[in-house]
Amino acid sequence: MSLILDDAERRRANDLLARFLDGYERNLDDTPIVPEIDRDTLQELMHEGFPATGTGVEGFFRDLDERIVPNSTAVSHPRFLAYVLGPPTGIAAYAEAVAATLNQNCNFWQLSPAASVIERTVIGWLASRFGFDQERAGGILTGGGSIATLNALTVALHARRPDFRATGLQAGRAPLVLYTSAEAHRCVDKAAGILGIGLDHVRHIPTDDRLRMRVDLLAEAVRADRAAGLEPFCVVATAGTVTTGSVDPLGEIADLAEAEDLWLHVDGAYGALFVLAEPVAEMFREIRRADSVALDPHKLLFAPLEAGCLLVRDAATLRAAYAYSSSYLTVAQDPLMHDYMDHGPQLSRSFKALKIWAALRTFGTDAFGSALTGMLELAGHLGRRVTAEPGLELMAPVTLTAVCIRLPGLSGPEHTTLLARLAEEGTALLGPAVVGGAHGIRVCITNHRTTRADIDAIVDRLAELSRA
Ligand SMILES: Cc1ncc(COP(=O)(O)O)c(C=O)c1O
Incomplete structure (x- = not known):
């Protein structure tokens, strides 16, 4: 069997896909939000393996209709309100199909010229929402907010210790300390654990009666750590905590970060994109003073999973952490396009920007x-x-x-x-x-x-x- 669909198969696949998309949209409101899971079917799916001779296009869509869709959670249902997860926009499925067809590798520009410019355009637009200087700011689309924060803290470590690439955390200097609030998302601890900062060096600052980080206690903790011979290096403020949506006092935290020479990262995975909503935009104004910010287009821009975003105030800090030269990949630099492999940890990367760009263009x-x-x-x-x-x-x-x-x-x-x-x-x-x-x-x-x-x-x- 060839791995390409012939004309008839393609027509059939097109029809079946169109029917699936249409039916899904029309029946959404009447679909159970949480499926009554058919365990026998799922057991069968797990154990039946793969046929030597394929089931063809019809077989795939039959599996989809009979076994996969009925056992999937209806996250787009209007009363699915359990997590920070929105339904994809109407253009999402089409943009994803195009991205899969083009299969651009968004690592260096020669493999993805238009995609590189589109990612840069999306990043630039997002950066300008927060008042970052577009010439200087940078960023990269990621798998989500957690990865954006992991990348941000990596960048912060490199910025603090310029020899970090060579020595890591092994140079026998004072331990670095990270500050965040008691209401911060677990991804901050997770990143600190992964990066070797160690949870013993993460301070969870208590919050006030509106569940916002107490800046007086933050200042106290920084002072106490310095007095104990430790090295405060970064504060992670949250713009929209996951449980209650509280927004830390970003301006006051930025003042302290400046005075104490701390990298200021804002975890805006849930809330920061509310900057697009006029009535609350002001709440996010001080994000412009952050060194980095994590956003989640797969939440508030309703991009289908996965689409997170890291923005940095100074693109040079991203490259300092992530640019390595590899002789076999080198192509001539082009000022119009970025080599995104130099802006993050991944080499091969999908064309995530298309679904965001498509939605912003389609709907405005x-x-x-x-x-x-x-x-x-x-x-x-x-x-x-x-x-x-x-x-x-x-x-x-x-x-x-x-x-x-x-x-x-x-x-x-x-x-x-x-x-x-x-x-x-x-x-x-x-x-x-x-x-x-x-x-x-x-x-x-x-x-x-x-x-x-x-x-x-x-x-x-x-x-x-x-x-x-
Ligand atoms: C405040 C906050 N930070 C980080 C995350 C993690 O984002 P992601 O699931 O995209 O990794 C979430 C998820 O809800 C969140 O609300």
Whole structure:
């Protein structure tokens, strides 16, 4: 069997794909959010292996219809509100198909000239949203926010210790210390663990009553570490914490970072792209003072997974960490295009920029601003409705679109049971929340398909269950 589809097979594949995409879109609202998992089918999938003679195009689409789609979570469903994950835009599937067809290797420009310029354009546009100087700023698309933060901390280590490439952390100098808040995402610890900074050298600074990093305690911790002979080198602020959406006081942290010569990284994986939403844009203004920022186009630009982004204020810092010369890859430099292998750890890289670029071109930037503003309004509405319901309690102020709610009197495990019940009956897939030690549930609206009616249905049901 050839590995190329002939004309008839291609026509059939086109028809079946079009039918799948169309059916998926039309039936989304009626699809169970969490599938009733068919274990026998999945067991069979796991064990049946691969035929020597293929099942052909029809066989692939049959598997898709009968076994894969019914056992997949409907993350685009309007009441899928459990995680920071949005439904892809309408152009996503088409852009992904084109990217797979072109199969550009976004490592050096000769293998991906248009892709290199498109990635640069996307990075430049994102950098300018935060007021970075486009000439000086740089960045790279990554597999997600966690990888963007891992890359950022790598860059910060190289910036602090110019001989880091040769000596790593083995040069016997004072241990480096990293600061972040108690509400920071686990990816910060994970990066510190991977990079050899060590969790013993990560300080989780307590937060205030709005769950924002306490800058006075940050300053104290830096002072205490210096006095103990350690070397503070980096602070990771969060613009949109994963649990409650709180935004650290970025300006004050930037002041301290400047005074103490700390690299300032902002984890904006959840929240920073709300800079596109006019009503809250100001909240993110001070990001322009950061050395680096992690964003997630696969969250708030609704790109299909995976699409994260690292921005750095000074592109030279990226290259200092990641550019190695390899004789067999060298092609002439071209000022128009970047060799992205010099901006990150990967050599072979997919054309991630296309799905972001395609969506911004197809729908226009205003569409994203309004989608994000709409989600913020829904979160505000949800917060107000919860406050007005006697049986429900808000666990934290609503800053962005993460809304944490508890039913007073219910224990942690009882909230877990409640979540399972809501999912099972099809009301919504929501997530758990722990705020200041209290257990509850979390509604995270990063879904541009969610409507006010969806939110009302969730609150009505919660109120009913709380009365019961
Ligand atoms: C604040 C924050 N940082 C980092 C991440 C991790 O991002 P990713 O899943 O893209 O690696 C998340 C994910 O929700 C997040 O909310």
